[in-house]
Amino acid sequence: MCRWLAYSGPSLKLSTLLTRPSHSLIDQSRHATHNIESLNGDGFGVGWYGEDPTPGVYRDTHPAWNDENFRHLSEHIQSGLFLAHVRASTGTAVQNTNCHPFTFENWLFQHNGSVPGFRSLRRALLFDVDPELFPFIQGSTDSEILFFLALTFGLRDDAPQALARMIGHVERARQSAGIEAPLFFSACTTDGQSLWAVRYSSNNQSRTLYHSSHLHALHDLDGTYGSLPADATIVVSEPLDDLTENWEEVPESSLLTVAQGAVSVSVFVPET
Numbered sequence: 001m002c003r004w005l006a007y008s009g010p011s012l013k014l015s016t017l018l019t020r021p022s023h024s025l026i027d028q029s030r031h032a033t034h035n036i037e038s039l040n041g042d043g044f045g046v047g048w049y050g051e052d053p054t055p056g057v058y059r060d061t062h063p064a065w066n067d068e069n070f071r072h073l074s075e076h077i078q079s080g081l082f083l084a085h086v087r088a089s090t091g092t093a094v095q096n097t098n099c100h101p102f103t104f105e106n107w108l109f110q111h112n113g114s115v116p117g118f119r120s121l122r123r124a125l126l127f128d129v130d131p132e133l134f135p136f137i138q139g140s141t142d143s144e145i146l147f148f149l150a151l152t153f154g155l156r157d158d159a160p161q162a163l164a165r166m167i168g169h170v171e172r173a174r175q176s177a178g179i180e181a182p183l184f185f186s187a188c189t190t191d192g193q194s195l196w197a198v199r200y201s202s203n204n205q206s207r208t209l210y211h212s213s214h215l216h217a218l219h220d221l222d223g224t225y226g227s228l229p230a231d232a233t234i235v236v237s238e239p240l241d242d243l244t245e246n247w248e249e250v251p252e253s254s255l256l257t258v259a260q261g262a263v264s265v266s267v268f269v270p271e272t
Contacts, residue, residue, distance in 0.1 A: 002112040002237070003028040004085040004100070006188045008195050008258045009232025014046060015074040018084055020226055021218040021240040025084050026064050028238060043099040046070075047108040048082035049192045054106050059099040081195070083188060085110040097139035102147045104136055106192045107155065111143035112207050112237055113184030118142045121173055125149065128169065143187075146170070150189070159189060159196045160255055161271070167200060168270035174202075188235060194259040197235050198268055199250045206252055211235045211263060215246040233258045 005025050007017055018025050044067070045059030056077075060067060064086045085100035092098055100110040115121060125145050129137065130152040137148055146166060153165040167185060174183060182202035186209050189196055199209040212234040217225040219241035234240070235256060239247045250256050255268040 002085060002087050002100070002110075004083065004110045004112055004186075004188065004237055005240075006083045006110075006190070006195055006197065006235040007079075007232065008081050008190075009261075010229040011078045011080040012229065012232075013075060014048065014077050014079065014082060014084075015071075016226060016228070017218075017234065017240065018046065018074050019071055020220050022221055023238070023240050023242070024221075025086055025236075025240075028086060042087045043096070044070075044084070044086045045099045045101055045110075046074075046082060046084040047101040047103060048077060048079035050079060053192055055103055055108050055192065057101065057103050057108075059096055059101075061096055061099065081190060081192060083108050083110050083190065092139070092141045095139065098141045098144070100143060102139075102144050104133075104147070104151060105156075107151070107189060108192075109143075109147040109150070109187065109189040111146060111185065111187040113143075113186050113201070115142040115146070115170060115183060116174060116181035117177060117179040120177060121170075121179070124173060125170065128152065146185070146187070147189070155189065156191070159191070159194070160257070160266075163187075163189070163196065163198055163255070164269060164271040167198075168272055171202065171270055172272075186237065194257065195233075195235070196258075197250065197256040199252060199254050199256075200268055200270070201252075204252050208238055209235070209250040209256075210237075210239055210247040211250060211256060213246055213248045231261055233261075233263050 043061040044064035101108040150166040155162040186207040
């Protein structure tokens with residue numbers, strides 16, 4: 001599985017969240033504590049928004065802890081909305097096109113989880129992608145196909161409904177194929193303005209997901225506390241430090257929405 005982070009709020013350096021905190025996403029790439037695997041070394045990536053409506057993206061197959069270029073960039077790039085991901089492959093190749101976040105037009109998408117029996121379902125799910133979108137699929141992961149299925153089902157018009165339709169579609173495909181293993185889906189997508197995150201699994205045993213609550217500072221590697229904007233929202237697979245009272249767990253089968261500085265959590269039900 002993987003670890004990921006999403007940020008929405010006043011513009012700040014990427015390093016504020018990705019490298020400096022005591023349990024930053026870079027640290028989680030080696031020492032994840034809320035995951036099946038503690039090591040997430042099969043590539044990483046970050047997507048961020050600036051003045052252009054389409055995001056900048058940096059992805060590589062190097063382990064996140066071993067990329068000095070990224071550390072340098074994170075000290076110089078500032079953004080008010082960005083996603084970042086460290087990957088632990090569930091069976092597909094370690095290659096640049098399989099690293100998250102995935103992008104299309106002004107959208108970003110990243111995922112922690114897996115589609116069970118993906119090898120047997122892959123062909124059918126690929127054929128379900130809108131033919132006009134199909135040429136833009138670059139990699140071989142289940143995650144990227146989930147993204148393009150969501151686009152097929154109307155992500156650009158109604159993100160919550162499209163995500164519910166997409167998960168419902170994959171669940172029906174899984175059941176029709178007689179695959180009993182559960183689908184795991186902890187994912188985040190954004191259009192550069194709003195942000196949506198889903199925590200869902202077929203067996204109600206989803207991967208962990210948290211969002212910040214009244215979090216004004218993070219414990220840095222040097223023992224100090226780095227300040228954060230009061231109106232920022234951070235969504236993470238696991239907290240970035242040990243101040244757990246400042247992180248709220250997103251409930252099972254939930255959709256978290258961040259829009260215009262407001263955070264809301266609602267029940268997520270796949271569309272049948």
